[in-house]
Amino acid sequence: MAVGWLVRMVDRMRGAGPGEVMDFATGVGGEREGGRLWIRLPNWLGDVIMALPIIRAIAKARPDVEINLVGQAHFGPFLEMLGVGAVFRPLPKKEAKGYYGHFKQFRAERRDCYLLFTNSFRGDLEAWQTGCGQRMGMLRAGKARPLLTDSWKVPGEVDEAEVHQMRVWERMMRSFGLEEALDLTPIRLAGVAEDCGSKVVGLICGTENDPSKRWPVGRWRELIEQAHERWPEVRIKLFGTAKDGEITAQVAEGMGEHVEDVAGKTDLVDFAKALTRCAVLVCNDTGGMHIANALGVPVVGIFGPTNPVRTGPIFEGKVAVVQPEGCPKTGGMAIEGVGVEAVVEAMVGSL
Numbered sequence: 057m058a059v060g061w062l063v064r065m066v067d068r069m070r071g072a073g074p075g076e077v078m079d080f081a082t083g084v085g086g087e088r089e090g091g092r093l094w095i096r097l098p099n100w101l102g103d104v105i106m107a108l109p110i111i112r113a114i115a116k117a118r119p120d121v122e123i124n125l126v127g128q129a130h131f132g133p134f135l136e137m138l139g140v141g142a143v144f145r146p147l148p149k150k151e152a153k154g155y156y157g158h159f160k161q162f163r164a165e166r167r168d169c170y171l172l173f174t175n176s177f178r179g180d181l182e183a184w185q186t187g188c189g190q191r192m193g194m195l196r197a198g199k200a201r202p203l204l205t206d207s208w209k210v211p212g213e214v215d216e217a218e219v220h221q222m223r224v225w226e227r228m229m230r231s232f233g234l235e236e237a238l239d240l241t242p243i244r245l246a247g248v249a250e251d252c253g254s255k256v257v258g259l260i261c262g263t264e265n266d267p268s269k270r271w272p273v274g275r276w277r278e279l280i281e282q283a284h285e286r287w288p289e290v291r292i293k294l295f296g297t298a299k300d301g302e303i304t305a306q307v308a309e310g311m312g313e314h315v316e317d318v319a320g321k322t323d324l325v326d327f328a329k330a331l332t333r334c335a336v337l338v339c340n341d342t343g344g345m346h347i348a349n350a351l352g353v354p355v356v357g358i359f360g361p362t363n364p365v366r367t368g369p370i371f372e373g374k375v376a377v378v379q380p381e382g383c384p385k386t387g388g389m390a391i392e393g394v395g396v397e398a399v400v401e402a403m404v405g406s407l
Contacts, residue, residue: 078169078190080117080234090120091168094188095142097127098173100264101324101343104131105350106222106370107173108140109238110229115141117236126182134324138243138350159185172204173225180204194228208232217363217386222370240372242352248329255290257283257403258331258348260339261307262300262319269341271358271391276307278396279338280315286400287407293334294319295327295344336374336406338399340391345369354406356399359383360391376402 078093095111097104104127115123122143125135129146136144148158159182170183172193180203183191195207208228210216216224226238261276263269280292291314294304298320308317322330328347331337337348338356341364349355349369356376357369363386364377379385380393 078121078171078192078232080114080229080232090122091118092122092124092166093118093168094124094126094145094162094170094183094186096170096172096174096179096183097125097131099128101131102341102346102367103173103221104135105343105346106220106367107225108138108243108350109222109240109370110225110234111140111142113234113236113238114229116239117234130324134328137245137325137328139246156181156185159183160187163187175199175201177201177203192232194224206232217366219366220368220370221366240370242371242373243350245329245332245351248332254333254335255287255407256293256334257290257407258293258295258334258337258339258353259307260295260300260337260342260344262296262303263340263342264297264299266362268361269391270303271340271360271394273303273306275392275394275396277311279399280307280311282396282400283403284314290314290335290407291316293330295322295330296320336403338403341367349373349375356402356406358391358394358399359387360389360394361387363387374406376405378402 132144167188169190170188192206195209296319304319336354354374380389383389
C-alpha cells in the first residue's frame with residue numbers, strides 16, 4: 057500500500073521540478089545553458105573512488121553544468137584536494153533531528169537532476185525531498201525504487217560478480233546518454249611532490265567493516281620480518297583508522313624503529329599525501345587500497361572472501377591482487393589462505 061502511494065505521488069511530480077532535463081551527451085561549445093546536477097555519492101570510501109571516473113566523464117562532457125556532490129561529511133576535504141571540480145554538500149548525521157528537512161532546503165536553489173550511486177530507499181527519499189524533477193539511478197531485480205523518475209534496469213544477462221562495479225555504473229550512464237570515455241589515469245595531487253626514490257612500504261592491516269577481510273596479525277608481522285630481511289633499507293608505515301589501532305599496535309609490537317604506527321593519527325587528506333610517499337602499499341580490501349590506486353601508488357591487495365573482479369582497483373598503474381591458492385578469481389575463500397611468500401613476491405616489482 058505504501059509503495060503504491062509513493063508511485064502515484066511520483067507520477068504527479070514527474071516533470072514538475074524546475075530546470076532542464078539533463079542530457080549527458082558531450083556538448084558542443086556555446087549551445088547549452090548549463091544547469092545543476094546533484095550526485096549522491098556512495099557511503100563507502102572505496103565505492104566513492106570507483107565512482108570518480110564516471111564523475112570525471114560527466115564533468116568533461118558537460119563543463120557547463122554545476123556538479124554538486126552529496127556525501128559523507130569527512131569526504132569533503134579529500135575530494136576538494138583531488139580537484140574533482142565540484143561543489144561538495146555534506147550529509148547531516150543520520151541521527152540528526154530533521155534529517156530529511158536538510159534536503160528540503162535545496163528547493164530554494166536550482167535543482168535540475170539528481171543522480172544516485174546509492175541503491176537505498178533512504179537515498180531516494182533524500183533526492184525526492186530536494187524537489188528535483190529528474191531523479192536517476194539503477195534498478196536491480198526484485199527491488200522497487202518508486203521515487204526515481206529515470207532508472208536503468210540491470211540486464212538479466214549481466215552477472216555482477218563477473219563485472220566491475222564501475223563498469224556496471226558506466227553501462228547505466230551510457231543508457232542515460234553519456235558518451236565521454238572514462239579516464240582511468242591516476243590523479244596527481246597539486247602541490248604534492250612525488251618521491252620516486254621512496255623506500256617506505258605502507259601497510260593497511262585493518263578494514264572498516266568486515267573482519268573476514270583482515271589478513272591475520274601474525275602474517276603481517278611475518279611479512280615485515282621478511283621484507284626487512286630482503287630490503288634492509290625499507291621503512292614500514294602502518295596506516296589505519298583509530299579503530300584499527302589495536303590491530304596495528306599488535307603488528308608493530310617489538311618490531312623496532314623501522315616500523316612506524318600512524319593508525320588514527322591522520323585524516324583522509326594527510327593519509328592520501330602520505331600514500332604518495334610510499335613505494336608500494338600492501339593492504340586488505342579497503343578504501344585505502346582504492347585511494348592509493350587512484351593516486352598512482354603501486355598496490356598489493358590481499359583478497360580472500362571478497363571479489364576483486366567486482367571491487368578491485370580500477371585506475372591504471374601497478375596492481376597485484378593476491379588470493380589464496382586455488383581461489384576462484386571472484387573470491388570466496390578464507391583470507392588466511394594467502395601466504396606471506398606470495399605477498400613478498402608481489403612487492404618485488406615496486407622495490
